[in-house]
Amino acid sequence: MSRHYCITEEPISIEKTVSLVTRPEAGAVNTFIGTVREITQGKRTLYLEYQAYKSMAEKKLMEIGEEISEKWPEAETAIIHRTGRLEIEDIAVVIAVSTPHRADSYEASRYAIERIKEIVPIWKKEHWEDGEEWIGNQKETKAYAAGKPEEEDIS
């Protein structure tokens, strides 16, 4: 699988991810870095656990890169997503998109993160002091309870 589209258990280097897409023709690199947020919807997260269907997830990341190349032909994309246990502030995902001009780099990068949340088989489990839950939503708008609905409203 290409170095540009990876699922890894190791900490992600922003610098290395960016260097995958820098090139003489590109004057702009937009990156999106997703980090572990402590408070989500009023609940304090202790840590997260990411799981992926690795082989399919890497395929889907590459597919997102191909979609970007169709929409923004001069763009070059790299997406690295981490799995395993992540602490608060750890980096879960780095997207880097280089383009000759800056507007495209923003739009393509934004497109990438939205598509990741739609089609890439990666899941996160939030661990709180009073429970844990697999977050089951594609666009971070809703969650479904993980068999312990009675703990759902504690916050």
Add this chain to the structure above:
Amino acid sequence: MSRHYCITEEPISIEKTVSLVTRPEAGAVNTFIGTVREITQGKRTLYLEYQAYKSMAEKKLMEIGEEISEKWPEAETAIIHRTGRLEIEDIAVVIAVSTPHRADSYEASRYAIERIKEIVPIWKKEHWEDGEEWIGNQKETKAYAAGKPEEEDIS
């Protein structure tokens, strides 16, 4: 002057710039990295030279950060701009904006780069094989010739 808003002659670390804005409340960091592009409007650049009115430029960068905080109260911003001689692919500017949710990080980061091109006293001089020119435009839409208009149309 704050470490968050700097003009420097040293190479810029993306990692360090991002770390200035990561924090437990933020789940998203958008960065914009401006690099030296080899070809601009059909002309091959050999290298660039950036000059700044350093003290005022750092003030203006900080002002942009304050404007962002007014528009996106939960955002935290860092902007580092390099001056001196830069080679092709070198990083000229790194903007990092962290926010709790991703949409804001994209919008605030975009706002920052547009404002830099409007109000921050930094200038670049392009050096080509057949000449050189201070680029005099605020939004990269036009340039004015540097006293050698006869070389302007060679490309």
Add this chain to the structure above:
Amino acid sequence: MNKILFFAELQENVGKESIEIEAAGQSIKQLKEYIEQEYNLSKVHQSMTAINEEFAPNDETIKEHDTIAFIPPVSGG
């Protein structure tokens, strides 16, 4: 034989990452009904399905050696 993969909540509920069963000739929908009954796993119906790492609709027919994965709503990023 067919390999059936479970992820996230489904994996925890089934207690296994994967199982091997003979599912060739069945539709995805039929397989989901079997899984629901066998593992008391009604949430399998809220999952998307991948056959050999590509999303597939409920009426797709499973072939010999296909690998089936149930994909609960994703939450990467």
Add this chain to the structure above:
Amino acid sequence: MNKILFFAELQENVGKESIEIEAAGQSIKQLKEYIEQEYNLSKVHQSMTAINEEFAPNDETIKEHDTIAFIPPVSGG
């Protein structure tokens, strides 16, 4: 006395990063006209001006000890 700063193309044309002159009491516009004549620098009129690191309009009056900078169209980023 007042310090007058030049940048980018203006600096190259003047051949100096800065000069010291007595400009107190003059407007920015008057100073620009002086600079234009003294250094044959018509481009000074296409520049913005900063007084003590803040942009200032052409009709602003220069005070004793003010630092004036001519800011050609910027091209950072």
